[in-house]
Amino acid sequence: MPSVRITFLGTGAGESLHRAHTAITLDAPDGTRVLLDASSGNSVMRNATLAGMEPKDFCQLLLSHDHADHMSGLPLIQTMHTRASDGGDPIQVHCSSKALENLKLLFQATSPGMTLDHEGLRNSSGRQVVRWTPIDDGQQIGLGPNTSATRFPVDHIDQAMGWRVECGGVSIVFSGDTKFSPSLVDAAKGARLLIHEAYGTETSRELAEQRGHSPAADAGRAAALAGVEELILTHITNAYHIDPQPLVDEARQYFDGPVSVAYDLYQVTVD
């Protein structure tokens, strides 16, 4: 039975004090590594190193949206990937057209000497170091011999998206940041695993929704309606960094399957 190893490199919400910002790797049976979101600062490479991963092996990035806590770590990932894979392939970035415009601004501001074109980013010696592709809703993209991903819309900011990743017959769905979203429920139908954000509990629903997020109850509801096998909560606010049990308890009121809360360097294998 093929299995996918999932490593949570960052599991904190935007204002996180004790955890890195969002980044998750999926290691598929065909050898493809997919990075879901790029966190901020040096968090991806710092935690990837602790998990025994090499910078050269970060080749495919799926971005959910263009908030800083999901995207701003990319320039350092690119730098380390390029140095480690001398002469190797560029990082391939798949995102919305709006996120791509902001990604270009990010590289322009932080990476002097690089040149941008419609295909991606080139370093001072003309080598392509990032290749970017704007993806439409519902579009399926190939990431490896037996690994693909499909974008679906979620309710967070303009052009925010979640991803359904198929890894050799194992389906993993990532919500990105979102309020309760019927399009996510549709996209997650029958998935092996739903990784869903949880911005606190019902007690902070109003604040969560104002900021475009879901309380744990809505993550549980989405998991139940989609009929997924397992739910992992992430994008955790400070109040639940030490004791996330209230998030699990609330999601379990709606969803019968296994529920856990990710933490930085949490690893799980699904098949």
Ligand SMILES: [Zn+2]
């Ligand atoms: Zn976020």
Ligand SMILES: [Zn+2]
């Ligand atoms: Zn966001």
